[in-house]
Amino acid sequence: MAIEPGSALDVVVQIASASESVPASASLQAWVASALERETAATLTLRVVDEAESSELNRRYRAGSGPTNVLSFPPGDSFPTAGDELPMLGDIVICAPVLEREAADQGKALEAHWAHICVHGALHLAGFDHEAEAAAEVMEAREVEILRSLGFPDPYIAAG
Numbered sequence: 001m002a003i004e005p006g007s008a009l010d011v012v013v014q015i016a017s018a019s020e021s022v023p024a025s026a027s028l029q030a031w032v033a034s035a036l037e038r039e040t041a042a043t044l045t046l047r048v049v050d051e052a053e054s055s056e057l058n059r060r061y062r063a064g065s066g067p068t069n070v071l072s073f074p075p076g077d078s079f080p081t082a083g084d085e086l087p088m089l090g091d092i093v094i095c096a097p098v099l100e101r102e103a104a105d106q107g108k109a110l111e112a113h114w115a116h117i118c119v120h121g122a123l124h125l126a127g128f129d130h131e132a133e134a135a136a137e138v139m140e141a142r143e144v145e146i147l148r149s150l151g152f153p154d155p156y157i158a159a160g
Contacts, residue, residue, distance in 0.1 A: 009043070017095075027111075028114070031114070034119065037126075040087070042087045053095075074124075107158075119147060
């Protein structure tokens with residue numbers, strides 16, 4: 001069962017981007033929560049950034065170059081919590097300008113692409129990955145299922 005924002009999952013949203021396309025925090029929180037099944041209380045941070053911060057994080061933690069649409073950092077990569085704080089699920093970092101370009105290049109509705117990238121990042125924190133073809137198929141099927149439940153189209157079908 002997916003949890004609702006504010007119940008067992010606390011999604012802390014940080015907007016560090018100049019982009020005007022960033023959806024409302026409540027939407028970001030709901031999209032992330034839709035991908036995570038929680039029976040015990042926990043917290044995660046969703047940070048929306050511009051290209052410079054995304055590039056630096058990608059270089060420092062993933063040995064990548066340039067900005068990327070989303071980075072997910074599981075709890076081992078996150079700051080430890082104090083004893084009285086909720087357990088940390090991790091951090092999701094979304095680069096707004098990259099996401100905007102992708103949506104335009106792929107002919108996708110911007111809100112649908114935001115939802116997809118939030119779900120994608122959250123599934124990484126839940127242990128899904130797309131390194132091997134079989135794992136990618138499982139992750140993509142879960143993304144499609146979640147996005148359909150939210151009223152969004154399949155993100156893997158090319159826009160007409």
